[in-house]
Amino acid sequence: MKAAIVTVGDEILIGQIVDTNSSYIAKSLDKIGIGVHEMLSISDDREHISNTLAALQNRVDVVVITGGLGPTKDDITKKTFCDYFEDELIVDNEVLEHVTQLIEKVLQRPVSQMNKDQALVPSKCTVLFNRVGTAPGMWMEKENTVFISLPGVPYEMKDIMEKEVLLRLISKFKRPYIVHKTLLTYGQGESVVAERIEEWEDNLPEFIRLAYLPSPGRVRLRLTARGIDEDFLKSSINAEIEKLKLLIADIIVGYDEDETIEVVIGRELAKRNNTIAVAESCTGGKIAQLITSIPGSSVYFNGGMVTYATKSKSEVLDVPEDIIKKYSVVSAEVAEAMAQNARKIFKADYAVATTGNAGPAKGDSDAGVGTVFIAIATPKGVSSEEFNFGQPREKVIDRAANKALEKIYQEIVKN
Numbered sequence: 001m002k003a004a005i006v007t008v009g010d011e012i013l014i015g016q017i018v019d020t021n022s023s024y025i026a027k028s029l030d031k032i033g034i035g036v037h038e039m040l041s042i043s044d045d046r047e048h049i050s051n052t053l054a055a056l057q058n059r060v061d062v063v064v065i066t067g068g069l070g071p072t073k074d075d076i077t078k079k080t081f082c083d084y085f086e087d088e089l090i091v092d093n094e095v096l097e098h099v100t101q102l103i104e105k106v107l108q109r110p111v112s113q114m115n116k117d118q119a120l121v122p123s124k125c126t127v128l129f130n131r132v133g134t135a136p137g138m139w140m141e142k143e144n145t146v147f148i149s150l151p152g153v154p155y156e157m158k159d160i161m162e163k164e165v166l167l168r169l170i171s172k173f174k175r176p177y178i179v180h181k182t183l184l185t186y187g188q189g190e191s192v193v194a195e196r197i198e199e200w201e202d203n204l205p206e207f208i209r210l211a212y213l214p215s216p217g218r219v220r221l222r223l224t225a226r227g228i229d230e231d232f233l234k235s236s237i238n239a240e241i242e243k244l245k246l247l248i249a250d251i252i253v254g255y256d257e258d259e260t261i262e263v264v265i266g267r268e269l270a271k272r273n274n275t276i277a278v279a280e281s282c283t284g285g286k287i288a289q290l291i292t293s294i295p296g297s298s299v300y301f302n303g304g305m306v307t308y309a310t311k312s313k314s315e316v317l318d319v320p321e322d323i324i325k326k327y328s329v330v331s332a333e334v335a336e337a338m339a340q341n342a343r344k345i346f347k348a349d350y351a352v353a354t355t356g357n358a359g360p361a362k363g364d365s366d367a368g369v370g371t372v373f374i375a376i377a378t379p380k381g382v383s384s385e386e387f388n389f390g391q392p393r394e395k396v397i398d399r400a401a402n403k404a405l406e407k408i409y410q411e412i413v414k415n
Contacts, residue, residue, distance in 0.1 A: 004038040034173070046076055065150065069151045098131075098134075279305055287404050317341050328366065331365075
């Protein structure tokens with residue numbers, strides 16, 4: 001089965017907002033065996049919307065559209081639907097009652113005619129009830145394609161997808177099974193990983209596809225199998241995973257699509273009843289942000305500090321000034337002192353520290369731009385390593401933070 005996703009709105013095309021709806025819809029459809037083949041963003045223009053519908057009709061089985069269903073004059077998707085399906089707008093009394101209740105009792109203001117117009121829907125459509133907003137969704141069919149129009153407000157779109165759209169699609173279509181398995185690898189680049197598993201990849205069954213999903217310091221390997229026998233697909237993917245583990249077990253840190261190194265680190269720390277702290281300079285709090293982005297991280301994250309200026313490293317973090325003068329603020333010695341003192345100050349089992357020159361110009365050190373020292377303090381001692389992450393500045397910060405997480409993970413699992 002094929003699907004297309006269309007987002008309507010000039011605000012997306014000019015970069016004013018980021019389209020997160022398409023990602024959510026694609027994941028939701030994939031889970032029920034409907035593969036997305038196209039994603040489009042189009043303007044709030046009647047002819048553009050109509051031409052897009054015509055182009056997608058019979059080319060895909062399902063078209064999901066978001067946006068353009070609001071009460072204002074620039075929201076024209078509903079009217080365009082009427083034109084395209086040669087239909088007329090009528091009042092849906094259930095929607096009108098819901099809109100009235102929401103406006104008068106919840107928002108406590110009079111219902112305007114513009115609000116009431118939200119209850120106008122094409123006479124031929126199946127109304128997709130919006131429990132958390134005023135704009136209903138619409139389900140219409142033409143020849144071999146189902147057209148679904150949803151509000152652009154993310155929480156409204158999600159509620160209708162979960163309570164209306166997915167159930168109707170499951171009921172209407174006989175769909176293949178799509179099984180995914182994702183491995184998270186850490187510490188080696190995409191090309192290195194690809195070389196290590198090349199022979200295995202060349203021998204994958206035809207019904208299993210491999211995708212590389214790289215980001216700084218990490219590569220996800222996603223296996224996808226499609227077919228009519230779910231149990232066979234799952235067992236086949238698991239068998240391939242076992243073969244893969246023999247090749248790259250040293251860099252695999254997780255097995256879930258949404259699992260990150262931060263999640264894995266948190267789980268390992270909690271399992272061992274251990275804690276961690278950070279002392280950051282060039283990464284500017286990025287490591288702490290990544291660690292604390294995980295719900296429940298207060299169980300194992302004791303705290304941290306960003307000692308960005310050289311002065312703050314000695315005055316706040318108690319790094320001896322003579323070490324800074326002797327070795328430079330960007331050095332292994334300073335990084336190690338930062339990590340040791342952070343571990344002591346925050347009474348943590350582990351601590352990580354970064355000091356470096358992210359650029360574009362040199363700071364209080366002669367170290368080259370892109371140079372970063374990362375130190376890890378543990379109950380058994382402290383160690384550090386020097387890296388050069390190149391340029392630009394954003395790349396240095398991201399790669400340093402990711403490398404620090406990699407080093408933390410390695411220390412935790414070996415103890």
